[in-house]
Amino acid sequence: MHLSIWTYPWDVQDQGISRFTNEVIDRAGLNTVSLATSYHAGRFLQPRSPKQKAYFPEDGTVYFQPDQNLWAGKEIQPLQARNVAQRGDVLRALIEQRRETGLRVSCWTVCLHNSRLGERHQDHVTRNAFGNANYYNLCPSSPAARDYVITLVKDITRNYQPDMLELESPNFLGFAHEYHHEKDGVGLNGEDDFLLSLCFCEHCMARAAKAGVRVEAAREIVCHLIDEVCERAVPEIQFRDFPQAGIDAFLDYPNLHHFLAWRSEPVTSLIGEIKAAADPETRIVLIDLKDGWLGGVDLAAVGKLCDGAILCCYDATPDEVAEVIRTGRRLLGPGKFLGVGLRVFYPEVDGPEILTSRAEAAVDAGAEGINFYNYGLIPAPRLDWVKMAVLAAKNG
Numbered sequence: 001m002h003l004s005i006w007t008y009p010w011d012v013q014d015q016g017i018s019r020f021t022n023e024v025i026d027r028a029g030l031n032t033v034s035l036a037t038s039y040h041a042g043r044f045l046q047p048r049s050p051k052q053k054a055y056f057p058e059d060g061t062v063y064f065q066p067d068q069n070l071w072a073g074k075e076i077q078p079l080q081a082r083n084v085a086q087r088g089d090v091l092r093a094l095i096e097q098r099r100e101t102g103l104r105v106s107c108w109t110v111c112l113h114n115s116r117l118g119e120r121h122q123d124h125v126t127r128n129a130f131g132n133a134n135y136y137n138l139c140p141s142s143p144a145a146r147d148y149v150i151t152l153v154k155d156i157t158r159n160y161q162p163d164m165l166e167l168e169s170p171n172f173l174g175f176a177h178e179y180h181h182e183k184d185g186v187g188l189n190g191e192d193d194f195l196l197s198l199c200f201c202e203h204c205m206a207r208a209a210k211a212g213v214r215v216e217a218a219r220e221i222v223c224h225l226i227d228e229v230c231e232r233a234v235p236e237i238q239f240r241d242f243p244q245a246g247i248d249a250f251l252d253y254p255n256l257h258h259f260l261a262w263r264s265e266p267v268t269s270l271i272g273e274i275k276a277a278a279d280p281e282t283r284i285v286l287i288d289l290k291d292g293w294l295g296g297v298d299l300a301a302v303g304k305l306c307d308g309a310i311l312c313c314y315d316a317t318p319d320e321v322a323e324v325i326r327t328g329r330r331l332l333g334p335g336k337f338l339g340v341g342l343r344v345f346y347p348e349v350d351g352p353e354i355l356t357s358r359a360e361a362a363v364d365a366g367a368e369g370i371n372f373y374n375y376g377l378i379p380a381p382r383l384d385w386v387k388m389a390v391l392a393a394k395n396g
Contacts, residue, residue: 308337
C-alpha cells in the first residue's frame, strides 16, 4: 500500500534527513514522502521547526534544479527557490538515499496555481466573463502555460526519476481560491463562485469556438447571471440541484451547458500531454477533490490518460469518504491507482479515532493508498495518530 505524507523541503531541512526519514518510517508507519517540488506563497505555522515558527515561502518557485537545456527558448520559465541554493537540493538527497532508507519519493507538483508567473504573464491567466484576470491561475488553454507545465514534469521525472509525481492544479481554479486579503461583501454562495470561476480568456474562447461551442453566447449568459448576483440585496439559490447534478444543473441555458461540457477538454488533454512527456518509470497521478468537475476535471477521461488519482477528503465523515472513493474507483476503472488524502488538522481531527475511521473507510471502499497532510504543520504527537490510522487500515 502507498502510504505517504505531504512535506515541504524546509521541513526536512529543519529536522535533518536522518531524523525525518526515521520519523516518517518508524513513528508514522509510512513508506513514501510526497515532497513539494513546485509551490506557491503562503504563511505557515511550523510547530516542529526549532527556529522558523512562522514561515513565508517564496511565491511560485520550484524546489529542484531545473535543466536549462530543457527550458531554452520557453516563454514561461521556472524560478528556482533560494532555499535550494542556500540549504541544498532536498529532492536529490531523498532520491539518492531511497535505496538505503527504503523511503519512496513522490513529487508533489503545483502546476497552474502560480501568482508570480500569472502577474508576469498576464496574457496566460484565466479571466472571468468580464475579462478580469485571476493572476493566481495560469490557464490550461494557454499554449505557453501548457508548455510550462509539461516541461516542468518532464524535467522533474527525467532528471530525478521519482517513484510518483502528483499533479496539483492542472485545471481551472475557483474564484474563491485564496489569493491575498480577499474581500467579498456580497456573500457569494457555491453557484455564484462557480460562475465567477468560468474562464473566458482569449485562449479558452478560441479553443472552445474551434470545438463548435457558441462561446460568446455562453459568456453573455454568465455575465447576465453574475450581474443578477451583484444586484440582489442578499444571496439566493438559483440552481437548486447545484452541485449534485454537475453541469446538468445548467440545462436551462443550452449555450452555457455546451460550454461547460467542453470545459474539461483543455484539462484532460493537458494531463494526457504531461503523461506522454514524463519519464515512463514515474507514475503520474492527479490530486483532486469531490466534485472535481467544478475545476474542469473529467475523472473518467483523465483516468484513461494518467496512472490514477488521489482524492482529498479532509473534513468528510467516514461514510462520505467511502462514497468518494467508490465513485472514484468507478470513474477511474480497474488497474488505476486510487489514493485518499487525509488532513491531520485540529479541530477536524481531534484525536486518532476520527483519522482511523476515515482511513479504514477509504481502504474498505477501494483506496490503495493514503496521503496525510502535512508533516511540518502538525505537532509531533499527531504522527502517532497517523500510525494508528495506518495500522488499522492495513489490518482491517
